[in-house]
Amino acid sequence: MRLLPAKSAGADGAAQDRGGGEAFRCWRIVKPDGGNVVELFHFCGMLRATMNKWRFKLLYDGQCPMCRREANWLMRRNRAGHLAFEDISAPDFDASRFGLTHEQVMGVMHGVFPDGRIVTKVEAFRQAYRQVGLGWLLAPTGWPVMRELSNWGYEWFARNRVAIGRFFGGESCNTGRCSMSTPEKLHRRIPPADD
Numbered sequence: 001m002r003l004l005p006a007k008s009a010g011a012d013g014a015a016q017d018r019g020g021g022e023a024f025r026c027w028r029i030v031k032p033d034g035g036n037v038v039e040l041f042h043f044c045g046m047l048r049a050t051m052n053k054w055r056f057k058l059l060y061d062g063q064c065p066m067c068r069r070e071a072n073w074l075m076r077r078n079r080a081g082h083l084a085f086e087d088i089s090a091p092d093f094d095a096s097r098f099g100l101t102h103e104q105v106m107g108v109m110h111g112v113f114p115d116g117r118i119v120t121k122v123e124a125f126r127q128a129y130r131q132v133g134l135g136w137l138l139a140p141t142g143w144p145v146m147r148e149l150s151n152w153g154y155e156w157f158a159r160n161r162v163a164i165g166r167f168f169g170g171e172s173c174n175t176g177r178c179s180m181s182t183p184e185k186l187h188r189r190i191p192p193a194d195d
Contacts, residue, residue, distance in 0.1 A: 054084035062087035065165040
């Protein structure tokens with residue numbers, strides 16, 4: 001038996017958009033019978049286009065061994081697909097899509113919400129952990145005194161992450177895109193990208 005899209009969904013069998021991010025699609029279950037295909041069941045229904053859409057995107061440095069390890073750990077726990085990842089060391093990465101500079105994204109961790117809001121430093125980690133169901137692990141870093149200490153510790157790590165990675169046996173940056181400088185404080189809203 002096989003599940004196939006039915007041609008009755010639209011003229012070309014494609015889903016028909018009913019608005020609100022939903023699409024109407026028909027399917028049929030068929031069974032090969034010799035040289036013929038016998039339709040066993042035909043059904044139609046609504047599909048939500050936003051079912052597994054990301055709720056937060058983490059901009060991580062793939063050239064930093066410890067950062068890459070953390071991103072891979074989060075990827076394995078991202079079963080619901082609510083967390084998206086973008087490697088800022090990739091040759092085609094363009095920080096200006098987020099209203100940022102290369103120096104800013106290389107300076108500290110950034111995260112982006114679908115509406116364009118940007119968070120940085122430990123807040124980016126807190127949001128990422130929330131999306132994989134582990135927000136409770138980093139919740140104390142959001143408490144008033146702990147927030148400042150956490151951000152201070154993270155800023156030190158971010159400035160030294162390549163050297164720390166080398167110290168622990170990780171490979172060094174070989175793309176030339178890993179230069180770091182101290183970023184400006186960034187807590188602002190940028191408009192969402194047009195799709």
